[in-house]
Amino acid sequence: MTGCKKVTYEQVLAWRLRQQGLAPRTDASAAEIVGRLAGVQAQVASSAELAVATRQRKPAAGGRTAAGSAQMTAGSAQGASASGVREGLAARSLVKTWAMRGTLHLLRAEEAGAYLSLLGAARTWEKPAWQKAFGVSPRQVAAMGEAVEEILDGRVLTRQELTDAVLARDGLDGLGEQLASGWSTVLKPLAWTGRLCQGPAQGQKVTFAAPRSWVPGWGGIPDPQEAARVVIPAYLRAHGPATPAAFDAWLLRGATRKPVLRGWFEELGDQLTEVEVDGERGAYVLAEDADALAATDPSREVRLLAGFDQYVLGPGTADTRLIAPSRRKAVSRAAGWISPVVVHGGRVVGVWEFTDEEVVVTLFEEAGDVPADALEAEAAHLARCTGRDRTVAVRKD
Incomplete structure (x- = not known):
């Protein structure tokens, strides 16, 4: 490791905005943006679409994100998307699977194996605390992985179909409760070892596929040391x-x-x-x-970012220089929900939400003045992303 540069945190924030395609925005595709961000959390599909679209200078003409609804609910609307995420998933240049911190992510297909390798390297399912909490032994995880790899070879199955096929295997018939869990914890080690990823949704039903038969050019799960040379730089x-x-x-x-x-x-x-x-x-x-x-100059840009945005998740909500400690609960809410945020000068200065007719912006009192014209411009960009015009309502907290 060489040298030691001295910089300010304002420079760091401005540099991240640029690196992440936020200031300036980019003409890159959804897959390129996902790679640039080292993955995009997709636990809420509409938030992932909006996170990509907000970075695009010109979101796809005629498309819209699923975040056009007031609640930005999970699940993507059918048809073209402003972000290109749905098209990337259909073309398999993007993969949706359990990744960082055990949450669903979009990963660029050619790099997915490297991310999964580092997650699997921790072998969390072999720890006594994990076994006690979820009632599955390492031997059962290994057997389940082998079974799933065989079952999904060349096939796409719904969760229920996959569960039924696994439970029909000798020695795995007692895992019905664990496989039915809405948290999908016992399936995550199978994702991290390259046995399964998500396939195309069937209506409201999630499907699963084997990466080796689903992802073009799938190279398997590399050695963690090799994978680290991809993931850490990203x-x-x-x-x-x-x-x-x-x-x-x-x-x-x-x-x-x-x-x-x-x-x-x-x-x-x-x-x-x-x-x-x-x-x-x-x-x-x-x-x-x-x-x-x-050489980066501090930024005065204003951005309205989607919920679960990588700009916040990358350093984490515990970074007190990004989010004031007294405001962390406004951003990181109950049940792991990460609010859409207002960023000014690189720092989180408020939160926002959609209603049917408005973009409601709540600015933190201590954050100082945020230019009204910049908030209007951001609302206009959200309209291009979602296909729906809304007025801006600003309040202080």
């Missing part, structure tokens, strides 16, 4: 500078063994440069990006 390119601990929190809530994590970063050697941010050391950026970061 993360730092979008969300750096960052410490190894911040990377691990984003990856799997700190579950990676510390010697393993340290080894991944050390293996990158001179590809990384240490950065001192406002006097604090220990964060890294790609060496090739260090000069551009140091």
